[in-house]
Amino acid sequence: MKDEQLFPLIQKAKEKDQKAQTKLINVFWVDVFSFVMKKVHDENDADEITVNVFSKVLSKLDMYDPHFQFKTWILTIAQNTIIDFWRRKSRENQDPTENLDEVKNHYAKSPEELMISEEEQKKIIKTIESLDANYQDIIKLRFFEEKSIKEIAEELGISVANTKVRVMRAKKVLAELLKNNEFGED
Numbered sequence: 001m002k003d004e005q006l007f008p009l010i011q012k013a014k015e016k017d018q019k020a021q022t023k024l025i026n027v028f029w030v031d032v033f034s035f036v037m038k039k040v041h042d043e044n045d046a047d048e049i050t051v052n053v054f055s056k057v058l059s060k061l062d063m064y065d066p067h068f069q070f071k072t073w074i075l076t077i078a079q080n081t082i083i084d085f086w087r088r089k090s091r092e093n094q095d096p097t098e099n100l101d102e103v104k105n106h107y108a109k110s111p112e113e114l115m116i117s118e119e120e121q122k123k124i125i126k127t128i129e130s131l132d133a134n135y136q137d138i139i140k141l142r143f144f145e146e147k148s149i150k151e152i153a154e155e156l157g158i159s160v161a162n163t164k165v166r167v168m169r170a171k172k173v174l175a176e177l178l179k180n181n182e183f184g185e186d
Contacts, residue, residue, distance in 0.1 A: 135170040
């Protein structure tokens with residue numbers, strides 16, 4: 001895509017035009033996914049990371065400097081997201097029995113804390129139920145049934161690219177609602 005087509009598209013995407021955002025994602029999806037896939041060598045991880053990259057791209061569009069190549073900017077975000085992924089992976093792979101007693105004491109929950117956790121879980125479920133039916137389905141399939149992007153696409157009869165966009169948007173809407181509910185219900 002040429003710069004004279006790209007810059008107006010970026011501007012529309014900045015203004016929260018969903019069609020422009022989707023087109024922007026579709027234009028750069030293959031480049032980002034390929035870049036990520038070369039680094040992580042796992043399709044599911046690459047899918048998840050790529051969705052995260054575009055979520056960051058859309059939320060940080062105002063920070064994009066048009067003096068730089070847009071693709072370079074996106075791939076820089078992708079590189080940083082991959083680094084975060086590997087850091088998280090290395091923490092997950094540490095010996096889980098190390099400092100076990102300390103961890104047990106730190107995470108031991110009192111009955112009051114367990115009750116609060118149940119209340120938080122109920123709030124989250126209630127918030128999910130308040131979402132649009134399409135977002136509810138996406139969240140249920142992705143996070144409760146832990147299905148892959150491809151499985152969700154097949155089940156809902158939509159494209160993989162559309163599924164990725166819907167997962168990203170559902171996460172964003174849910175996060176916003178949870179953030180607002182956290183402060184609004186005291």
